[in-house]
Amino acid sequence: MTRARDRAKKGDLFGYWQIVKPMLFGKTATGDAWDKDQEIAARFASLEAPWGHQIDPAFARSVPTLVLTGGWNDEYEAIATVLAQAGASTVVLTGKDHRVQDHPDFHATVEAFLASNRW
Incomplete structure (x- = not known):
């Protein structure tokens, strides 16, 4: 996920989606589906990562x-x-x-x- 987020930060949203879509949705990111996927990819890329929130394992x-x-x-x-x-x-x-x-x-x-x- 770090590699995907790095790609998004560099403006490579499709590169981000090529990593994230298979991980989260079990599907391959393709150029043919990009028009439909781009809005979803942008939304996911804009979300704050859920780690690093100091949750107490207790x-x-x-x-x-x-x-x-x-x-x-x-x-x-x-x-x-x-x-x-x-x-x-x-x-x-x-x-x-x-x-x-x-x-x-x-x-x-x-x-x-x-x-x-x-x-």
């Missing part, structure tokens, strides 16, 4: 928390480790990278977590 001690990762990004795995140390349940579902929600075991994993954490 929240995971008081609220049942499930952290799902794809096992493809060391930074995400490091965050998951910190949250696990604070009490979160973590599961790695490999094979779908950033789109862990597309993994065939995703729904069963979430449902099992919810069933074991009725509050």
Whole structure:
């Protein structure tokens, strides 16, 4: 995401979208779709990144928390480790990278977590 945001800052919005669209939407950014995608890309590029907000991982001690990762990004795995140390349940579902929600075991994993954490 850092590389994508750097491209957007340099005015290369399509370069940004070539990285972001596959990660977030599971689709390839193409020149043919650019007229339709450009407004969406500009909106996403203008959003403040959700990291760096000093969230205290201790929240995971008081609220049942499930952290799902794809096992493809060391930074995400490091965050998951910190949250696990604070009490979160973590599961790695490999094979779908950033789109862990597309993994065939995703729904069963979430449902099992919810069933074991009725509050």
